[in-house]
Amino acid sequence: MQPPLSRGLITPELIGDDVLENKKSLNIALLGALSKHMQIPEADWHEAVKASLPEKLHEVNIRAFAAGKAAVK
Numbered sequence: 001m002q003p004p005l006s007r008g009l010i011t012p013e014l015i016g017d018d019v020l021e022n023k024k025s026l027n028i029a030l031l032g033a034l035s036k037h038m039q040i041p042e043a044d045w046h047e048a049v050k051a052s053l054p055e056k057l058h059e060v061n062i063r064a065f066a067a068g069k070a071a072v073k
Contacts, residue, residue, distance in 0.1 A: 014071050025064035032068025042069075 015029045028049055035045050049065060050058050 015068055016071075019067045019071070020064055021060050022064070025061050028061040029064040029068030029071075032065035032070075033072045035065070035069055036072040 012026055012030065014033055015026060017023070020026060020029060031045065031049070035042065045065060046062055049061050053061055
């Protein structure tokens, strides 16, 4: 079971500047970090990201999501 969010803080500092291809993807990376604490399938997160952004931004933001998720232990 994942620890509740109240036990930790998800901040931009969680994601290193050198990790993101585009700094504008930070919000998506933070969603990736948040996803580790929620029981929502990853495919649903990806679908929501793609539904919210132009197609040309899909891949870079899916990678940012993965980076954010990987940053959470």
